[in-house]
Amino acid sequence: MYPMKKIRKEFPVLAQNTYLNTASSGLLYDSLMDYRQEHDFDFLIGGSMFRESSSNFLNSVRQSIGDFFTCDAKNIVLTQNFSLGLNTVLQGLDNTKKVLILDEDYPSVNFAVTNKGFDVCCAKIDAKLEENIKAAIQKNRPDIFVFSVVQFTNGILIDLNFIKQLKSEYPNLLIIADGTQFCGTQIFDFKSSGIDILGCSGYKWLLGGYGNGFILFNDNILEDTTPDSYIQNAKETDYDPSYTNLKARFECGHLDTFSFGSLQYSLQFLSKTGQDIIQQNIRELAEYTHSKLTKLHLLEASVLKRKKHSSIFNIKGDQKLFNYLREKDIITSMRGNGIRISLHFYNTKEEIDILLDALHRYR
Missing domain, CATH: 3.90.1150.10 (Aspartate Aminotransferase, domain 1)
Structure with a gap:
């Protein structure tokens, strides 16, 4: 400490x-800077040999994220930022579904929903936010609720106990949250939160620098939100599973150990603090x-x-x-x-x- x-x-x-x-x-911060310089020095003198252990290293990053937010590592996807992750999630969902959003939420949240052809309904962000959400659900019966835990303009924080209760009352409602302005500000147990999918960029409260983020999925949600066509095509190919597994839709291409190593270092720094x-x-x-x-x-x-x-x-x-x-x-x-x-x-x-x-x- x-x-x-x-x-x-x-x-x-x-x-x-x-x-x-x-x-x-x-x-x-200084010690993260030292870590980043050491990382690139190892790459400098190791070349491709430095990358040979990248798969195991990225698994350790998932484990660090899981330990920090109480989520099984197998249910964690690494992504360059929240916006990219959310768009990938939404691309895999049936756009005939009805989606509830908040009227003045972060543009990366709302535009990601509205430009994909979903049937959209809104709840107003004001002092009665939770009541507005409940009323909108009762009136519109959405299939999906997408929102930011903390509003980026004025800092309004949604009641997380309300979200837990909402999931209890509407177990079939898919709840997707942006935690970028929240994660790192208080202790958070994702597994018991009632949220099905939570995404976060690491460059704000988590102090991880740019180019890293993650998505947490509750049990079975990753598979449930993957298109059937993707799952079927993956079964019919002879490609290495690293190209066709459920996470590959998000983690396509090479992931940057510099960026995700920075995130892991900062999670450990915050934990020690x-x-x-x-x-x-x-x-x-x-x-x-x-x-x-x-x-x-x-x-x-x-x-x-x-x-x-x-x-x-x-x-x-x-x-x-x-x-x-x-x-x-x-x-x-x-x-x-x-x-x-x-x-x-x-x-x-x-x-x-x-x-x-x-x-x-x-x-």
């Missing part, structure tokens, strides 16, 4: 900036920030009315305020109608105070 002061020294960006932008990109400590730090920071921004009347009503929230906030502000904050080395993002700030475990209350002081001076 690493002490927090030592951890912050791992991230050079934090020494020069008030970095409140993990929802846009997680940070590279302590998932419980990370969860607690993020929760305390989020509660502190929520309280302060509420007093300044900077949060939207839908966020204020919810009992629980993530560590992503969208505050009232325009391009001028965004530019002002950047001049003060406070790193945020313009999203929706405001400025998005996002907090990871390496942030501190002092950094939130720096933001608040800047907002006060701007006003």
Whole structure:
């Protein structure tokens, strides 16, 4: 378990900036940089011999992901990013099915659904998100529900107990979740979550850098969502199973051990730091920030009315305020109608105070 002061020294960006932008990109850190350099040095001196053990290595990456999120390694697919993985999942589903989405969800989620010809229905994202979803299901009887666990613009966090209950009430509803703005922020047991398929890119809260992601499938779901034609054609060929198995539809071509090794290294780094400590730090920071921004009347009503929230906030502000904050080395993002700030475990209350002081001076 690493002490927090030592951890912050791992991230050079934090020494020069008030970095409140993990929802846009997680940070590279010193020990991961060392790992990546060592990886490429081994490739440099080994060439093809370096790749001879790649299959076993990628299996170990799946196992690390499974250990971190409580999912059997055999049910884990590696993908370069969430969007590619989701599109592959949806390509394998019957597009005569009815799909429920959330009205202002991440474009990589909603466009992936709408451009494939599914019969689409929507639920509104507001303070009554879960009630809206339940009403939409009762009215439209969808076959599939696709959503982000955390909304990328304002940080609204869906109630995961609600999802578990939803699966209990509608066991035939295929539940597909985007965990990119969620995974790494709190301890998560996928196997008992009620979610059938969860995808995630590794470059945000998991600190894995770009070019890596994964999809978790609950038992039998990978086979159930693979087209019958694919399964039949695979049985009728003499190709090596690595080209025709159920995962090959997602993992076609060579996977990059540099990218997936980075993800594995960061999962181990987060585990050594302590998932419980990370969860607690993020929760305390989020509660502190929520309280302060509420007093300044900077949060939207839908966020204020919810009992629980993530560590992503969208505050009232325009391009001028965004530019002002950047001049003060406070790193945020313009999203929706405001400025998005996002907090990871390496942030501190002092950094939130720096933001608040800047907002006060701007006003």
